[in-house]
Amino acid sequence: MDTIFAEVVKRVISHYPLKVDNIYLLSFKGKKAVWSIETDIGEVIMKKVPFDENHIKFMIHAIDYLRDNGIHTPGVINTDSGEGYVKLDDEYFVVFEAVYGRSPEYEHEDELLMILRGMASFHKASKGIEFPKGEFPSFLLTEWKSDLQRRYEKLLKWKEQRSQVTDKNEFDKQFLKHVETFLKQCQTSLSMLNDPNFDQWVEETKVTKSLCHQDFAAGNLAIGSEGNLYVFDMDSLTVDLPVRDMRKILNKVMKKQTAxxxxxxxxxxxxxxxxxxxxxxQYHILTADILFPHLFYGQVSKYYENREEKWTNEKHISKLNDMIATELSKETVLQGFLTQLEEVVQHG
Incomplete structure (x- = not known):
């Protein structure tokens, strides 16, 4: 392992009541890094996290709150002085318990449904959370409509810009061929959210406070040996309607299907x-959010905002075509879902 990294890890761990045997770098992405450290109390996981003290304190507070309410998630190990993190050269590090298990698989229906029950338990357990230190670091609840409107306007802008380009490439052509359909989806989604039920749910959630994980997906979950579902990576917690997590898992699962x-x-x-x-x-509001072309928008913004510099043009085009196919297949399914809502709601 890189000696600079090893030095950093040793300096951080010196703040803990732990003796280090071995250090393994598991991942490194610029502002984020994860290490596995063998210590005299067993394995621990150390993370370099890319946010400020207030955000870290909130994350630790939320982890404790969720654990107290029955959610299985690794606990934070405190330093010698009782802190939940270490600041070193303007960078922040948190040490977690290690948890062993395997990622659930969407293809196994029982494991997929376990994820959904786990997500529901997570949302339920987070209700009523307060942050003693003041404002929540992330409160996406109040930014829904403005965020969707901004994305809609970006798609419009890209449509105008790319229409005027004389030598359009294959990506431009595919984008322009389908963008009108997806702009209509945006408009329908936004008009469905102009609903007093949406506003009422937002107002209720301002009071009850419920958290979204923002990436409650197989990569951040593990089924432990005792059969419990463990949740990791609490970096992006935000106060929001549960719909955000529900829409994301539905999109993740459905884009792996043919439709x-x-x-x-x-x-x-x-x-x-x-x-x-x-x-x-509330399921109508979920449907409105799914109807917005999040997958198409995400793929297009990656390309036009150059957020995946290492991708080839072929990869961008292939991904775009996949997302277009997924997005086009959802409208009839969503209509079918709304006609069968009674069956879903009565299942509660």
Whole structure:
């Protein structure tokens, strides 16, 4: 392992009541890094986290709150002085317990439904959280409509810009061929959110406070040897409607299929409903959020904002085509879902 890294790890660990045997770098992405450290009390996981003290204190507070409410997630190990983190040369490090297990697989229906029940339990357990230190570091709840509107306007701008380019490449052509369809999806989604039920849910959540994980997906989950579902990576917690996490997992699962699958969507939502029941009106809001072309927008913004510099043009085009196919297959499924909502809601 890089001697500079080893030195940093040793300096951080010197603040803990731990003796180090071995250090392994698991991942390094610029501002983030993860190490596995063998110590006299067993393995611990050390993370370099890319945010400030207030955010770290909130993350630790939320982890404790969720654990107290029955969520399985690795605990934070305190330093000799009782702190939950170490600051070193303007960088922050947190040490976690190690948890052993394997990632659940979407293809195994029982494991997929376990993820949805786990997500519902996570949302339920987070309710009522307060942050003693003041404002929450992330409060996406109040930014929904403005964020979707901004994305819609970006798609419009790219459409105007690329239409005027004389030598359009293959990506431009595919984008321009389909963008009108997705702009219509944006408009329908935004108009569906102009709904007093949405505003009411937002107002209620301002009071009850519930957290979204923002990436409650297989890569951040593990099924432990005792069968419990463990949740990792609490870096991006935000106060929001549970819809954000629900839409993300549905998009993740459906883009791995050849097309959106109505029966699978219903099974997933029934699993969620068993633990944390939502109303018909709230499922309408989920449908509105899914209708917005998040996958298409994400792929297009990666290309036009040059966020994946190492990708080839072929990879960008291939990914775009996949996302277009997924997005185009969802409208009839969402209509079918709304007609079968009674069945889902009664499952709670």
């Amino acid at each position: 959106w699958d109505l029966q699978l969507m219903i099974k997933m939502m029934k699993a969620y409903q068993e633990v944390e029941p939502l109303t018909k009106e």
